[in-house]
Amino acid sequence: MLNRRVLLGAGTAATLGFAAAADARTPIEMWIGLTGPAQELLMQFGQEFNAMQDEFEVNVAFRGQYPEQRAAAIAAFRAGNPPHIMQMFDAGTGDMFAARDAIVPITEVYAKAGLEFDPGIFLAPARAYYGAPDGTLFSQPMNVSTAVMFYNRDILSAAGVEAPPATWPELIEAARAITSSGAAPCGFTSTWIAWIMLEQMSAIHDMPIGTLQNGRAGLGAELTFDNELITRTVATLAELQSDGSFSYGGRSNDAAAKFIAGQCGMLMQSSGGHAAIERDLEGEFGVAFLPHWPDLIDEPLNSIIGGASLWVFNAANRTEDEFRGVAEFLAYLASPEVMQRFAEGTGFLPATNASFEAMEGFFAENPGRDVPVLQLLRGEPSENSAGYRFGRWTEIRDFFHEEVERALQGAVTPEAAVRSAIERGNAALRAFERTASN
């Protein structure tokens, strides 16, 4: 009797001890900059991955919005202990590409871990944006968005506008009709001024932002957007601001409030703003493609992506094991079901072709949610609509914002504003190259 009990007790203790030792999982740290439902979903994916296996323990942490999170990651890297995975927004891509020793391209991450990886599973615009010309994918697309135009059906019909405008001349007419008929105090507004008015407009009109394939071919690019398209677009905004048909609402997301409050009849906005509009707008709304100038292009090309992607850091204390855990978690995030759940739950777009096809039913039930993807995939992408890669792009975008604000204030002419933005942007690019080539 005693013998059996002792044996049982020892066996249990041994098993527990064994289990405890085997339960020492390798921690994997991922930092994200999203808030709201997207943040909750990402954290949930981390927990699901942990439940699926017992080798790694993924911790998804919110470290402030994109700029603060980037600063925290930089500080962590300089201290020798960066997170394994970091979410970096689109404008920071150029900076990350140049930090060749700090990051590991994910194609390499998968290869080192011995996992099969086909970059072709991602949507073409995402592959082009985050990849090198030879097909190596540097970061993994996670939350993808593009810009579209939301319109308030009630306001448009009250103003006598039958169909949502498809071109800029139609947009100007509709905006003026809205304000003159009193249907709303303002015709249209736009969020993310640089992303939409400079980047998206250049892409869909097949116009370059800079040389060297918009910077993707290497350092030394010069900005070249002082062309008819951008000058005319800025001039239009300035003209319409002065007669009230366009109402400037700030550089980032604040202008959406004007549309949701019913003050403006139309809004150019990220597709990620769809859920907020659906929830808070009183009235019927629709989603349309971004307008184009018919005399500058007949068939507009695809728009480019925004959002963020996942980058893998390189550090001296990283082990092979940790990189394998990173690869497995990234593979989980790229799986069709996860991508589909993320897209349906947040309003971001499905980043993989598989998830896009699987969402056919969802798009049928939710009209307007497929417009961004259709706009991303239309036409034959050219060099100018495959994205861009410039260092210090956040700062250069702000130069553009400032010059547009000056033009809207009437302090400078649109031509002078655009030229000044280019000069300042080029100076920033040259300064960036000095540190990037050291």
Next chain:
Amino acid sequence: MRRRVIFEHKLLPYLLLAPQLAITAVFFLYPAAMAMWMSLLREDMFGLSSEFVWFENYEIVLSDPNYVAALQRTAVFSVSVALLALLPALLLAVMVDKMIKGVTAMRTILIIPYAIAPAIAGVLWLFMFNPSVGTVSGVMRSLGIPWNPTLNGTHAMILVILASAWKQISYNFLFFLAGLQAIPKSLLEAAAIDGAGSTRRFWTIVFPLLSPITFFLVTVNIVYAFFDTFGVIHAVTQGGPARATEVLVYKAWYDGIIATDFGRSAAQSVILMVVVIGLTAIQFRYIDRKVTY
């Protein structure tokens, strides 16, 4: 025979001071030294490539027209915030000092804004003055004023000055009230018997006796306007439109965190530190002489 009290323990004072000295060393001296070192370097974001460039960052910063403009803007901003925070506080303190009933209630109400974090205060003002949905904006529009801080630089500057000063009024009020209550009533009574009116009494008796407090508050308010207003500006205007509300501390933050040019940002921080130390030194040297203790 005079008795002298000698404190026996030689080591104890240093031990008691040590925690504060440690905090000062870690949170001020070390970052300041790091900033001075980094301002002499030209690095990429991650510190992988580092070039020692002597004072090139300072040259770039001081010859940048945006920096000179920010310098002027900061001067205007700081003086406005300090004045707007001190004068109403003095007025309120004088009024409350005269009250007999309800002094505690009034004092509590006036102190509450100080408990609000700067960013929250900024957001409060942002909501009230937002051109589209703000309550005060609606009133202004009906009065015919085209209020638009999103596009009009002057409006934006007015908004951040008001939001920054509002918070500080409570702090100044508290000190002024304490100062006023420390003035012996007998002095004022004697002056009144001699025929001095209340204005005369204020300027010849009350104000000079308040001068230590005023001097202290001016120093604190200037430092506040230079550094602690970052939260308000970031929440309300983010330095815009077109840099109209970009003050030195905001520009230093932007160049470091957003533009990730740490060398330039560190140079700006060092210059800002020198400017504020200089201002404080000037105040202590010249104005302190005029303070009657």
